[in-house]
Amino acid sequence: MSTTTVTERVDRLDRMWTARPGLLGWLTTTDHKRIGLLYFWTTLVFFGAGGVEALTMRTQLIEPNSHLVGPELYNQLFTVHGMTMIFWFIIPMTTGAFGNYLVPLMVGARDLAFPRLNALSFWIFVASGIFLYIGLFSGFGPDAGWFDYVPLASKLYDPGRNIEFYTLAVIFNGMSSTLTAANLIVTILKLRAPGMSFNRMPLFCFAFLAASLGLLFALPSLTADTIFLYLDRNVGTHFFDPSHGGSTLLWQHLFWFFGHPEVYILIVPAFGIATEIIPAFTQRKMIAFPLVAIAELLVVFIGFGVWAHHMFATGIPTTTLIFFAGATAMVVIPSTIQVFAWSTSILVGRPQFKTPLLFIVGFIFMFVVGGLTGIMFLAIPFDQQTTDTYFVIAHFHYIIFGAAVFPIFGGMYYWFPKVTGKLYFELPGQISFWILMVGTNLLFFPMHIVGLLGMPRRVYTYPANMGWGSYNLAETIGGYITGIGILVLFANLVVSYFRGAPAGPDPWHGPTLEWSIPSPPPEYNFAVLPVVSSPYPNWDHDDRELDGRRLEAGEGLLDQGHQQRVSALIDGWRVGIADMPHSSPWPIVSAFVLTLMFTVLVVEKFVVAAFLAIVLLATFLGWHSKEPQEH
C-alpha cells in the first residue's frame, strides 16, 4: 500500500473522530479527552470554592473570640468545604479528569467503553455541584458536617432545607461517580490493547480499576442512607428515630461503610499517579510489580472492612469493634508495601528530581505521617480520647491533602506536556512545590498538638484562655502559604500554556502508551492500535517499531467506521470490534431533566418529580434511537 494511501486513511480517521467545532461541539462531545478536560476545569472551579471556604474558616480561627462569620455560616462552610473537596474535587479530578483522559490512552483504546454515558456522567456532575452551591448561596447549605450525623441532621434539629440539599446533592453526585466508575471498569476490562493481559497492565490502570470498583460497591450504601434520611425528613419514616424502633447508629454504619472505602478511593488513584511518575523520572521499572498491583486492589478491598473504626466512641461492644480494629491494623500492610516499593524504586533508580517527582516524594512523606497517626486510631482507647478533636483533622488532611492532592499536582505537571503540547517552566514548578510543602505542614502539623490539647473540631471560635491561639495562628499562616503555593502552581501552568517550549511526543521518555503518540493526542488517539508486551510499552522499542511498520503497511487502522477493538477479559486477546457512538445531544438533555427532577424534590413536589421521571425516560428513547453496533 502506498504511503499516500495510508496518509489518506489517517486523514479519514481524523475526520471521523474530530468533534464538532465550537460551543456545540463541547456541549455534545463524547470524546474522552474533551470530557476529561471539562472535568478538569470544572473540578478546579470547585477546588477554588472549597479553598475559599477553607481560608474563610482559617481566618475566622486566626485568633480567639473572632466573629468574622457566625456559627450558622461556619457550620455551612465546614460542611460544604468537606463535601466539595471530596465529592466535587478529588473524586472527579482523579476518576473524571485523569481517568477519562488517561485510561483509554494507557490501555491503547480510542475512547471509553460508553462514551455517551461518560458525557451524561459529566453533565450530572456539573449539575449536582451547581445544585449544592445554590443551597449554600440561598442560605440553605448543608450544615451538619460532611458525614451529616443524625439526630443532628434530623428534621427536629435541622428544620430548614439544608439537609435536603445534602441528601439530594449527594445522591445526584453519586449517580455521576457510579457511571464514571462503570465506564472505567468496562474500559479497563474490555478495551485493552492486544497483548495487554492483566500482568502487562500499567499500575495506573490497576489503581483506577481498584478505585472504580470501590466506588461501585461503596456508593450504594451512601445512597441507601441518604434516601432513608430524605424519607425520614420528608415522608415521616423512622429509620433513624429510636422512639419508633429506628436507630441513629444505623446512619453511621451505612455512612461509614461508604465513607472509609471512600478514603482509599480518594488516595488509590494518587498511588496510580505515583507509579507512573516514579518510573519516568528514575528510568527504571517499579520494583515488586505483582505486589504493588495487588496492594492497590487490597487497600480498597480491605478498606471495606474498617468502617466502624469511625465509631469507636459510640458504645458498640468491643466484641464487634475488634473486627474493625483487626482489619484497620492489616490494611496498613498493603499501604506499606507500596511505600517501600516507591521509595526503593527511587533509591535504586537514577532519580531526576523534577517537579512531578518532587511532589511524589512530598506525597510519600505526607502519607507516612498521616498513615502513622492513622495506625494510632486503631487503638480503641486512644481513638476515644481524640475523637472529634483537631488531631483527627490533622490526620485526615495529611492523607487527603498530602497523599491525594500532592500526586494530583504532580500529575498535572507530569501530563501537562502531553495534554497541551508545551513544556512547563521547571523553576517555578519547583518553587510551587516547596511553598506547598512548607504551607501544608505549617497548616496541618500544629493541628496534631492543638487536638491533643483538647481543641474540638467544628467550633466556630474558642476562648482566649485555652492556650490554642498560637497554634491556630500558625495554622492560618500555613493556610495562606498553601493558597499562595497553589496560585504559583496554576500561574506557572497558565504561563507555560502560552509561552512554554514545544514538548514533543515524549519529553520524559515515559513508560506508557500515551507517550508514544503526538502531544496533544490526535482525536483518534492511535493511528494504529498498538500491541503490547509489558506494562511499560513505550520502553518496548521493538513493539513500537512494529507499530510503525504496521502503519506504513496500512494494517490495524480500523478506519472503516468510528471503531474500537474489543479485547478478552483476562488475557487481552482481540475478540471483536465495536462501533463507538459519535457526539450526541442526549446526555446533556437527560442531565438537564434529571436536574429539574432533583430540584423539585427539594420542595417535595413528588407529582412533578414523577412527571419529570417520565420525561427522563423519553430522553432515553431518543438516546437509543441511534445504534452503534458491536461486531
Added chain:
Amino acid sequence: MSLRRLSQLQWVGFLAGGTIWFLEYLAGIAESQAKCNVASSRWNLPHDAIQIGFGAFAGVIVLIALAASAVVFRETRHHEEYDAPPQGRLHFFSAAALGGNVIFLMIIILTTVATVVDRTCHVA
C-alpha cells in the same frame, strides 16, 4: 500439571482467600451484634465456639488458597511476571495472591483470637 489445572488453581489462590475473609468478617460481625443486641441476646448464642468455628473454617480455606498460589508460583518459576499469558499471567497472579493471602490469614487469626479473649459484649 496442565495449564488448565494451573489456571484453575491460580483463580482459587487469587480469589478464595479474600472472599472467605470477607464472608467470615461479615458473619463474625453479625454474630457479635446478635450476641450483644437487646432483642437477639435472648438466643444465647455460644459466642466463643461460633467465632472459633468461623475463624478455623476461614483459616483453612485461606491456607488452601495459599497452597494453590504456592503451587502455581512454583510451576511457573521459570517465567517472568511480564511474560505472555497464560504462563506470565499465572506467575503474576500467584505472586500477588501469595502476598494477599498472608494478609487475610493474619486478619482472621488476629480478630478470632481477640474476640474470644475479649470480655464478651463489654463496652469500652
Added chain:
Amino acid sequence: MTEITAETLDPRARERFPIGWWGMAIVVASEGTLFAMMVGTYFYLRFRTPVWPPAGVPKPHVLVPAVVLGCLVLTAIPMRLASVAGQAGRLRATRWLLVLATLVQAGYFWVEVWSYLEDLEKSTPQRDAYDSIYYTLLGADHAHIAIGVLLNLWLLWKLRYGFTQYRTTALRAISFFWLAVIVMTVVVILTTLSPSFT
C-alpha cells in the same frame, strides 16, 4: 518483539459477552449492593427490636406473595430462551418469548402493587421503623420490576424491524437484568416474609 502481529481475531479468544452486557453487569452489581444495604438495614433494625413486627402489626401473609413470586421466578426461563433465540437470529421466537415473559412480569407487578396499596390501608411507613423499612424495601423492588417491564416493552418496540447487533446485545443485557432482578426479588420477599417463618 510481541507474539501478536496479525489483524485477524485471535483464535485463542472466545468472546462470551459484549461490552453492552458488561455495562449491565456493572449496573446489576451496583443495584445488588443497594439491595444488600437495605436488607442489612432490615436485619439491623430487627436485631435491636424485641418484638418484630411491633405489637399490633400483623405478620405478613405468605401464600399469595409466595405463589406470585414463583410465577415471576419462572419468567427467567422465557427471558433466557429469548436471549438464546436472539443470538440464533430467530426473530419470531424471540418476540413471543419476550411477550410471554412480559405479560407474567407485568401481572406480578400489578398484583404486588395492588397488595402494596392494600397493606397501606392497614399500616403506613410513618408508623414505626418496621413499616418504614418494609415499605421502602418492597417499593424499591417493585420499581425495579417496573423498569424491567419498560425495558422489555422498549425491546419489543425495537424488534419491530428485526435484529441488529445492538438489539441482540440489548436483549442479552436485559435478560441478564431480569435474572438479577428476580434474584433480588426473591431475597427481598423472603426478607419481608421472614417474621412469618418464626
